[in-house]
Amino acid sequence: xxxxxxxxxxxxxxxxxxxxxxxxxxxxxxxxxxxxxxxxxxxxxxxxxxxxxxxxxxxxxxxxxxxxxxxxxxxxxxxxxxxxxxxxxxxxxxxxxxxxxxxxxxxxxxxxx
Amino acid sequence: xxxxxxxxxxxxxxxxxxxxxxxxxxxxxxxxxxxxxxxxxxxxxxxxxxxxxxxxxxxxxxxxxxxxxxxxxxxxxxxxxxxxxxxxxxxxxxxxxxxxxxxxxxxxxxx
Numbered sequence: 001x002x003x004x005x006x007x008x009x010x011x012x013x014x015x016x017x018x019x020x021x022x023x024x025x026x027x028x029x030x031x032x033x034x035x036x037x038x039x040x041x042x043x044x045x046x047x048x049x050x051x052x053x054x055x056x057x058x059x060x061x062x063x064x065x066x067x068x069x070x071x072x073x074x075x076x077x078x079x080x081x082x083x084x085x086x087x088x089x090x091x092x093x094x095x096x097x098x099x100x101x102x103x104x105x106x107x108x109x110x111x112x113x
Numbered sequence: 114x115x116x117x118x119x120x121x122x123x124x125x126x127x128x129x130x131x132x133x134x135x136x137x138x139x140x141x142x143x144x145x146x147x148x149x150x151x152x153x154x155x156x157x158x159x160x161x162x163x164x165x166x167x168x169x170x171x172x173x174x175x176x177x178x179x180x181x182x183x184x185x186x187x188x189x190x191x192x193x194x195x196x197x198x199x200x201x202x203x204x205x206x207x208x209x210x211x212x213x214x215x216x217x218x219x220x221x222x223x224x
Binding site for chain 1: 145147154155156157158159162200204210211212213214215216217
């Protein structure tokens, strides 16, 4: 299994500000993924974080709004920029092990006022 | 058609009951299948992988029907601690591809 440390666990932010979420994996992984889970909904993929190249974004998500860094094989950040109340959600990172099973960070619960 | 479809429930069952969840998927090229469990305000955690031959882990049995693109999860002798949302999850490609999640089925086991 993989242990993923994600922080912050929760935050309350003002409209127009930005928040950076960090994920640290206890082993080297090729890919890391960032998901959003809105209240009462399932997980929606935001982007795939590749080490050494730009992240790959899913339809409806853009780099200016959700810039991602992947400086090495154990770490990634997701920034939620210029936040609005619609960005209130749970943000989760995940990483696959060699067996293909993906493990998740504990999530960041974001509330935007 | 959505990639992964599940009955959202809720399923409200008494302790000791047997309950079954179903899931259908649209991508016939999907390679791996999982059931994840998500407790309220927590991250999803792997419950079990699903194989064509079917697999069992204690009170939990998962089955895959590739021809019908259908996955099931059976929980026997339900416990209060089984109350959670059960997510049907598909991996379309290799292990380094993202998971595709169903919306989940909510289970409440009642004393």
